[in-house]
Amino acid sequence: MIGEKGVRATKEEEQREPFPLREAAAMAVATALPLQQFIASLDDTCLPKILQVCSGVYFQGSVYEISGSEVSFSTGDLIKVIGLELLSVCCEDLSNNDKFELPINHTGLFKVVPDEMPFSTVEEMMSMRPVGLESCLPFTFTSRSKMTFDSVTLGAGKALTVLSIEQREGEEDRVRCHVQGQQEVSAEVLIPLSTRGDFVECESKECYTLQEIMSSPGLRSRRFRFENTTKCQRPLVLSPIHQVNALMNLRKNILKFPSSLEVDVVDVTELCQDVKFVTPLSLPEVISQPDESFPAVVNVLEGPDSRSPFKCSWLPELSKRSQLVFHRRGTSAMILLSSLKSRKAQQYFLVSHQYGGRFRRRPREFNSVYELYVASMQAPGLKVSVTRNCEEVEEEGLPGLSVGDQLEVVRCERMELPCESPTAQRQSVEALLCHRLPEPDDGDDDDDEEEVKQDEERQEVLLPLYMPGHFCEVLKDKKKYRLRDLGKDFSLPLDVKVVSRDPDVESDPLAGFACLRIEAAMLEPVIQASFPYRSDRCFEIPTRWLSMSVAFTTDPLPWPSGEPPECHLDRVTEVTDTFFYEFRKLESSDEAPPPRPPKRNLSLASCKKSSSKASKKTSKHRTDKNAPTKKLADLTLNSKKRPPAPPPPAILEDEPPPIVPRKSSGANKTSGKALPNTYVKMEEPKKKTAPLCEAEADEDSEHDYETVDETLLTMMKAAQENVMFY
Structure with missing residues (x-):
């Protein structure tokens, strides 16, 4: 058995039941039966049945504990059985009292x-x-x-x-x-x-x-x-185990428990006909109620989940034990708006068709050709302007576009990509055919320029659907629209801006956005509700997106009989991004994904890669061979990178420093002319670089620089010996 006999009812639990019910239970103790035996004798035709607990039990280790709630039956509790579902069969061996369960779909005979x-x-x-x-x-x-x-x-x-x-x-x-x-x-x-x-x-x-x-x-x-x-040869006694669906007095949800619970009950259906049991209803069940049930005061039995998709002022007040006034039920036309992505977090709104503000259209932005294609299918004749340069890639079929180019979308067709190899098979992809529009005429063009513009008007551009790009819609519409008119006259999505706010909305959240996008229009089943202390301020509860349970009461309405107040409806409701993504899943489940770029020819790509590597290697060797000439050219007085000055010759302590002869005396003794400055004449060894380069023709040599360094050292030594110290 799942249950265990345990905690009995406390005095407070015993006092919560009316005295006649406890008296009736005391009078019917003689006819008390175990719950499983009593439930086994019932069928759906005799329901509902009202039972009273004669011996309490603490329901331990049950499914209710797992789901986060405890169920305890105490002596005197009333249980209204409203449904039965056969779960399994308990088999009891009479020889040793062993018990085991079999599923109801067991195939054995x-x-x-x-x-x-x-x-x-x-x-x-x-x-x-x-x-x-x-x-x-x-x-x-x-x-x-x-x-x-x-x-x-x-x-x-x-x-x-x-x-x-x-x-x-x-x-x-x-x-x-x-x-x-x-x-x-x-x-x-x-x-x-x-x-x-x-x-x-x-x-x-x-x-x-x-x-x-x-x-x-x-x-x-x-x-x-x-x-x-x-x-098994031994005889067995078979007993059904049902799942019991029941309501309990002073409890506000439907209980589901197995009939194998060890508790004794007595049938008090005839004695408790006037006892009112709370019937919890979900919002979809409230929608199915007849019109005569409204308006009514209801009790909130279970408030919305903390992760509700709505962000509005009335949501925190829908807590347990609060009351609401349900004015009417029906269907409401709504528009889903979103703010554009920016530094701030993106926001989403559900706006009623009764919103009184005025909108003006804003140009849409597109980040790919595929987005252009989708928009052109909804609104033919779309014209856009290029907002970012696109380089031409001939092998992938991507044309070049410049900032400011204006394109008119014509249709979607197939195009063949250029093939680099004559033997390779041509690839065909979907592309968007556009007309490149000429720049606006300033009135100063001559006849030749006019002919060129006419040719430009006929210029066709094929944009593959997988091509990225940045485009902005070209609009000349300055008209102000109502929200309901925008949904009728234009296809969605549509970018708009509020130019005049709704005067009936105290703080219109839509007026502060530079641009809003109308994502979709929808018809939502709603319940128009208000709080009893503020019955004239109404709001709409979308029943598909809010999970809560309520119970109708017989409490009087918070206004004089026959004089309902004039309701002011909240027309803008902010929702979370979870609502937006879940709505998108429902709406775009059948949409095809954007096309992928075609696969490249791997053999050609590898050839290109190898050739580029070879060219890089050749250029590297050429650079190394030119290095000696560059270093020789740097050995001038005007060079920024001079070699370090040679150290002075070593002077012995016992000898005086040497006397350097003057340039003039040395020059007159030889030829009567001044000797040229040897340090300046260092460019003459450049003639010797040719044979050096010829000796370094081996591309596999990794030490070409060694010969160059030796030559430089020799030349520097000769220059050092010819320098005149004063």
Whole structure:
């Protein structure tokens, strides 16, 4: 059993029930039955039934504890059973009292175990049949003693099969039985119901499923065994286990518990006809109520979830034990708006068609050609302006676009991509055919320029659908629209701006946005509601998107009879991004995804990659070969990167420093001319770079720079020896 006998009712729990009910329970203790036995005797035709608990039980380890709530039945509690659902069958072994459960769809078959106790008369045996005689015939029994009927004598142990009951007016009822004689000779005899003897029922060959056994109250009172003798030979008692759907007095939700709960109950249906049980209703169930049920005051039994998709002022007040006035039910036309993405978080709004503000259209922005295609399908003749340059990629079929180019979308067709190899197969993709429009005429163009513009008007541009881009819609519409007119005259989505706010909305949240996007229009089943202390300020509750339970009450309405207040309806309701994404899932479940770019030819790509690598390698070697010439050119007085000055020659302590002769004296002694500055004349060794480069023609050599360094050192040494120190 799931339940365990435990905590009894406290004094406060006992005092919460009316005294007549406790008195009725005390008077009916003699007829108390276990809950499982009582529920097994019920069917759907006799519901509802009101039961009173005679012994309390703490329902421990049940499904209600798992779901976060506890259920405890205390003495005196009233339970109104409103529904039953067969869950499983409890099998009890009579030999050792072991119990196990089988699902109701168990495929095994069962045979009836005959009673061992003999019956003294035929009438007693027939009255103890589990079901009506007509529905269980034929069945077989034997007599332990010899029987004589008129001229027929039957010996002890003879098997008799009951075929029917013979009823004649003015005569005793008799049963017609079939008797199997010797040598396959059979006969029929009529046995009066008052015949005495020791009669024992024989085992029948008929087999039953669990469904058949549970559907017959007579069969449920019998003992059974498995047809398959390898499972269990011992007799079993089968008991149904139902899931009970019930209402409880002073409880505000529907309880569901198994009938195997160990609690004793008594039927008090006739005594408690005037007891009012709270009936919780969900919002969709409230919508299905007749019009006569409105207006009404309701109690909130379960408030909305904390993760509700609405962000509005009335939502926090829908808490448990609060009251609402339901004015009417119906369907409301709404528009879903969203703010554009920016540094601030994106916001979403549900706006009623009764919104009184005025809107002006705003140009839409598109970030791909596919978005252009979708928009053009909804509004033909779409014109856009390019807002960002797009470089031409010839091998992928992407044309070049410049900022300011104006395009008019014509239609969608297929285009062939250019093929780099003549043997490769051409790829065909979907593309958007557009006309490139000329720039506006300033009136100063001559005839030749006019002809060029006419040619530009006929210029066609094919944009693959997978092509990225940045476009802005070209609009010349300055008209102001109502919200309901925008939904009728234009296809969605549509970008708008509020140019005049609704005067009936105290703080219009839509007026502060530079641009809003109309995402979709919808018809939502709603309940117009208000709070009792502010019955003239109404709001609409979309029943599809808010989960809560309420109960109708008989409380009076918060206004004089026949004088309902004039309601002012909240026309703007902010919703969360969860609402927007869930709505998108419902609306765009069948939309195809944007197309993908075509696959590139991997062989051609690898060839391009290898060729680019080779070119890079060649350029690298060429740069290295030019390095010596560059270094030689840097050895000038005008160079920014001079080599470090040579250190002075070593001077011995015992010798005086050497005397350097003047330039003029040295020059006159030789040729009468001044010697050229050797440090400036260093560009002459450039002539020697040619053979050096020829010696370095081996591209595999990694030490080309070593020869260059040795040459530089030699030249620097010669320059050092020719420098004149003063």
